[in-house]
Amino acid sequence: MMTDIQVLKRKSVEYRQKILKYIVNAKAGHTGGSLSCIDILNVLYNHTLQVSPDTFQSPDRDRYIQSKGHTVEALFVVLADQGFFPESDLETLCQYQSHYIGHPTRKVAGVEQNTGGLGHGLSLSVGTALAAKMDEKAYRVFTLLGDGELPEGSNWEAALSAAHYKLDNLCAIIDKNSLQISGSTSDVMNTDPLDKKFEAFGWEVRHVDGHDLEQLKNTFDQVPFQSGKPSLVIAHTVKGKGVSYMENQLKWHHGVPDQEQYSNAVEELKLALEALSA
Amino acid sequence: MLETISVLTETKANLDVFSETLQQLAATDKDIVVVTSDSRGSGKLVPFGLKFPQQIVEVGIAEQNLVGVAAGLASTGKKVFAVSPACFLTARALEQIKNDVAYSDNPVNLIGISAGVSYGALGSTHHSLHDFAVLRAIHNLIVVAPADNYETEEAIRQAALLEQPVYLRFGKKPMPLLESSTPFEFGKGRIIREGKDLAIIATGETVYPALQAAEKLEREHQLKVTVVSMHTIKPLDTSLLNEIAGSGMPIITVEEHSVNGGLGEACASFLLQNQKQVPFKIMGIPDEYTVTGSQAEIFSHYGLTDRGISEATLSLLNL
Ligand SMILES: [Mg+2]
Numbered sequence: 057m058m059t060d061i062q063v064l065k066r067k068s069v070e071y072r073q074k075i076l077k078y079i080v081n082a083k084a085g086h087t088g089g090s091l092s093c094i095d096i097l098n099v100l101y102n103h104t105l106q107v108s109p110d111t112f113q114s115p116d117r118d119r120y121i122q123s124k125g126h127t128v129e130a131l132f133v134v135l136a137d138q139g140f141f142p143e144s145d146l147e148t149l150c151q152y153q154s155h156y157i158g159h160p161t162r163k164v165a166g167v168e169q170n171t172g173g174l175g176h177g178l179s180l181s182v183g184t185a186l187a188a189k190m191d192e193k194a195y196r197v198f199t200l201l202g203d204g205e206l207p208e209g210s211n212w213e214a215a216l217s218a219a220h221y222k223l224d225n226l227c228a229i230i231d232k233n234s235l236q237i238s239g240s241t242s243d244v245m246n247t248d249p250l251d252k253k254f255e256a257f258g259w260e261v262r263h264v265d266g267h268d269l270e271q272l273k274n275t276f277d278q279v280p281f282q283s284g285k286p287s288l289v290i291a292h293t294v295k296g297k298g299v300s301y302m303e304n305q306l307k308w309h310h311g312v313p314d315q316e317q318y319s320n321a322v323e324e325l326k327l328a329l330e331a332l333s334a
Numbered sequence: 335m336l337e338t339i340s341v342l343t344e345t346k347a348n349l350d351v352f353s354e355t356l357q358q359l360a361a362t363d364k365d366i367v368v369v370t371s372d373s374r375g376s377g378k379l380v381p382f383g384l385k386f387p388q389q390i391v392e393v394g395i396a397e398q399n400l401v402g403v404a405a406g407l408a409s410t411g412k413k414v415f416a417v418s419p420a421c422f423l424t425a426r427a428l429e430q431i432k433n434d435v436a437y438s439d440n441p442v443n444l445i446g447i448s449a450g451v452s453y454g455a456l457g458s459t460h461h462s463l464h465d466f467a468v469l470r471a472i473h474n475l476i477v478v479a480p481a482d483n484y485e486t487e488e489a490i491r492q493a494a495l496l497e498q499p500v501y502l503r504f505g506k507k508p509m510p511l512l513e514s515s516t517p518f519e520f521g522k523g524r525i526i527r528e529g530k531d532l533a534i535i536a537t538g539e540t541v542y543p544a545l546q547a548a549e550k551l552e553r554e555h556q557l558k559v560t561v562v563s564m565h566t567i568k569p570l571d572t573s574l575l576n577e578i579a580g581s582g583m584p585i586i587t588v589e590e591h592s593v594n595g596g597l598g599e600a601c602a603s604f605l606l607q608n609q610k611q612v613p614f615k616i617m618g619i620p621d622e623y624t625v626t627g628s629q630a631e632i633f634s635h636y637g638l639t640d641r642g643i644s645e646a647t648l649s650l651l652n653l
Binding site: 115162168169170171172173175176178179180181182183184185186187188190191209210213214216217220221 | 367388389391393394396398399401402403404405406407408409410411412429430433434437438439440
């Protein structure tokens with residue numbers, strides 16, 4: 057019998073396989089960022105969030121809002137695995153007339169909000185979390201932000217309001233892969249130190265290794281980190297994680313592997329899965 | 335046909351009616367939520383805040399967050415009114431309106447207060463002469479400028495129930511009550527006055543000067559003029575337009591908005607593409623930053639008055 061963490065570890069590799077499969081099929085996608093945030097999504101959907109296809113219409117469900125909409129392949133692969141829709145639907149990703157577009161859309165079962173423009177998810181999450189407080193509901197709101205989107209000023213407007221309204225039912229996660237489309241995040245526009253900034257804004261902050269499933273589980277279990285404060289998880293991640301030639305390589309921000317590259321990635325992930333079974 | 339002045343009494347500002355109507359709605363519905371960006375005072379929402387402190391959310395001067403938070407609230411079933419000066423709401427938060435409200439289909443009621451040139455001499459930073467144009471191009475958004483207290487109250491009540499995003503804009507000047515047998519309904523123009531010689535299609539706070547112009551034209555030139563309050567800019571009441579143009583009447587449109595992209599161009603586009611070619615003129619604010627003055631002075635400067643509109647009419651009719 058596998059432990060929970062073993063199940064999660066297998067899923068992370070399988071999700072990576074599927075992300076690549078559907079990106080190659082679509083000939084488009086945000087490969088590096090999907091691979092950097094997939095472990096976070098794995099833990100959220102398979103451990104943390106109280107939401108499923110059966111409860112998605114319930115006003116009491118936990119919400120997940122993906123602010124960094126461009127890494128939609130990670131979200132779609134996880135939602136398919138959760139049973140929101142058949143995985144084979146993803147064969148139409150980005151194809152003519154498909155509603156599986158290159159960003160989250162509510163036309164896809166399981167998606168809470170249409171995102172893609174950056175700096176929107178945190179405000180949407182604040183509004184959703186505020187409604188829970190007003191109605192004395194117990195649901196929580198998790199939102200995933202990219203580190204590249206943080207210079208959008210709307211994030212900081214939202215960060216102020218989350219603390220002002222003591223939204224301890226809100227948890228933001230930053231996928232801190234330290235890269236964005238045109239370079240290293242600290243070169244493009246430095247946002248460090250994020251912990252001090254958010255603490256100064258009134259948030260309670262934790263750092264985690266964004267690929268350590270056990271750490272992610274335990275960290276999300278502790279939300280809210282402090283009663284009366286919104287929680288921030290700074291997840292230190294590697295863009296392209298799990299495919300060695302993609303890791304920390306800028307060109308894989310939205311690079312699509314050719315056949316040979318894809319075969320190499322498939323082989324590497326197959327070995328990773330075998331190593332887990334051993 | 336109405337032969338005498340249809341205006342009965344000078345009444346309240348549409349803004350006051352908005353505030354009172356919201357209080358009435360909130361008294362029986364705890365899901366009514368107002369979101370403000372330090373706009374509680376200018377939105378006449380102080381009494382609302384005192385009566386319903388659990389139903390008002392302040393976000394500070396942060397319009398992007400105002401609209402994003404409103405969208406999040408609306409996604410849970412709250413009946414949300416996001417209130418901010420029209421100039422900031424529709425320019426600074428335009429992407430939030432497009433993505434978080436319209437595209438995500440979160441039925442927020444966006445309330446643009448002190449719209450058009452209501453802020454007068456505070457100048458162009460505070461004017462919203464672009465809002466119809468930008469919002470008309472966004473799918474899944476009803477765009478409305480009520481003319482009088484009745485239209486405002488109805489618009490607020492109907493918007494609260496509607497599961498579709500709505501943008502409502504109005505000013506802060508007391509507006510006379512207009513008489514019409516047409517009840518208020520989104521997307522349906524109200525005929526305020528009927529005539530056969532010309533139609534003035536106006537919206538928001540220009541409907542009243544349009545009506546005054548019609549009465550002046552009858553008095554001084556024996557012209558019988560139709561006046562329509564086209565409160566809904568989108569979706570446009572094309573069947574009414576069809577009917578008016580079908581009779582061959584020349585049409586003048588009047589709006590407190592740039593002549594580019596607003597009511598006038600919406601009407602022109604429909605008419606031209608439906609082979610309804612009648613003498614036609616668009617009145618509004620020309621493509622410039624406005625002259626300094628009060629709302630009344632700005633209206634007067636650009637001819638959005640009984641005199642200006644009747645002169646434009648005579649010129650269109652070659653009289
Ligand atoms: Mg990044």
